[in-house]
Amino acid sequence: AQSVTQLDSQVPVFEEAPVELRCNYSSSVSVYLFWYVQYPNQGLQLLLKYLSGSTLVKGINGFEAEFNKSQTSFHLRKPSVHISDTAEYFCAVSVASGTYKYIFGTGTRLKVLA
Amino acid sequence: EAGVAQSPRYKIIEKRQSVAFWCNPISGHATLYWYQQILGQGPKLLIQFQNNGVVDDSQLPKDRFSAERLKGVDSTLKIQPAKLEDSAVYLCASSLAARPETQYFGPGTRLLVL
Numbered sequence: 001a002q003s004v005t006q007l008d009s010q011v012p013v014f015e016e017a018p019v020e021l022r023c024n025y026s027s028s029v030s031v032y033l034f035w036y037v038q039y040p041n042q043g044l045q046l047l048l049k050y051l052s053g054s055t056l057v058k059g060i061n062g063f064e065a066e067f068n069k070s071q072t073s074f075h076l077r078k079p080s081v082h083i084s085d086t087a088e089y090f091c092a093v094s095v096a097s098g099t100y101k102y103i104f105g106t107g108t109r110l111k112v113l114a
Numbered sequence: 115e116a117g118v119a120q121s122p123r124y125k126i127i128e129k130r131q132s133v134a135f136w137c138n139p140i141s142g143h144a145t146l147y148w149y150q151q152i153l154g155q156g157p158k159l160l161i162q163f164q165n166n167g168v169v170d171d172s173q174l175p176k177d178r179f180s181a182e183r184l185k186g187v188d189s190t191l192k193i194q195p196a197k198l199e200d201s202a203v204y205l206c207a208s209s210l211a212a213r214p215e216t217q218y219f220g221p222g223t224r225l226l227v228l
Contacts, residue, residue, distance in 0.1 A: 004156075032214035043118070043205060043219030044157070051214060090156050094214040101170055102147075102217065104156030 002027040004093050006105035013081055014113050021076040021108045023065075023091030032100075033074040034092040035065055038107075044090060050074065061085070086112045116140065118220035120206050126226045132194035135223045139187070139208030145169075146183055147217065148191050149205040157205055163189065196227045 005024045013019045025031060032051050036044040048059025055067040065076045074091060091105040119138040127133050139146050144165050149157035160179065162170040165186040174181070178197070183189040193200055203222040209215040 006156075034214075034216075036219075041221070043221045044207075044217075045219070046216045049214075049216065092156075096214075100214050101162070102159060104149075104158070106154070106156045 002031070002093055002095050002103050004091055004103050004105040006091055006108050008108050009106070010109045010111065012111045012113060015083055016080050018079050019077065019081050019085075019110065021089050021091075021110065023074045023076065023105060025072050025074065025091075025093045027072075027093065027095055029095050032094040032096075033065075033067060034094070034102075035059065035063070035074070035076050036090045036092060036104075038088040038090065040087070047076070047089075081110070081112050083112050083114060086110060118206055118208055118218050120204075120220035120223055122223055123221065124224050124226075126228065127196055128228050129198055130195040132192065133196055133225065134190050134192045135204050135206075135225075137189045137191070137206030137220060139189070139206070140218055142210070143208035143218070144186070144211055145209045145215070146189050147205075147207040147209075148181055148189070149207065151203040151205055151222070153202070160191070193225075196225075198227050201225055201227045 003026045034049045035047040038044045048057045050057045050067045058064045088107045090107045094100045146163040148160045151157045160174045161181045163183040166183045181191045205222045207217040207219045209217045
């Protein structure tokens with residue numbers, strides 16, 4: 001069975017500092033990987049996705065993620081965060097098993113401090 | 115383009131009562147998803163529609179939850195009777211197809227069962 005693990009439930013970081021949010025997955029078949037962001041009282045919004053090709057994926061708002069097949073990871077990074085990046089971040093995996101079911105991680109709450 | 119619409123935004127009911135949520139996906143999106151997001155957890159897929167057919171409802175508690183998608187457009191999710199553990203945010207999302215496409219999420223309906 002497929003699963004997604006986000007080890008850090010909360011990550012506090014100072015403004016303009018770099019941040020990395022970790023995501024690991026387990027799957028016996030090919031996967032497609034996503035990062036979504038959820039601002040307070042809003043729905044989820046796609047940050048970036050990996051379907052194929054280059055393992056370094058760039059997304060919106062200066063975020064990027066790298067797909068590492070050997071380590072089964074898809075960590076999200078940003079070199080310099082802003083207060084406005086404070087939100088909940090979800091990693092998700094979709095596997096090609098008929099219906100492309102999405103499985104979401106439990107989320108990481110990023111708190112950017114002034 | 116208009117986003118995914120959901121109503122109501124908030125609902126408070128007592129246990130054993132029934133409740134219904136409505137979702138209007140982005141025009142032209144064939145795939146519609148309903149997720150349950152319990153506080154502190156990631157979204158969990160309840161049911162996935164492809165046009166007006168059910169593709170995956172393996173995690174839908176069918177003894178109390180039901181969903182339909184009329185004419186392959188709008189969808190309703192019903193809970194009858196509600197239990198305390200049904201308190202959660204119910205998210206609707208849509209995508210162009212069932213491939214690993216970007217999902218577009220609505221703002222969600224926050225349900226509190228007393």
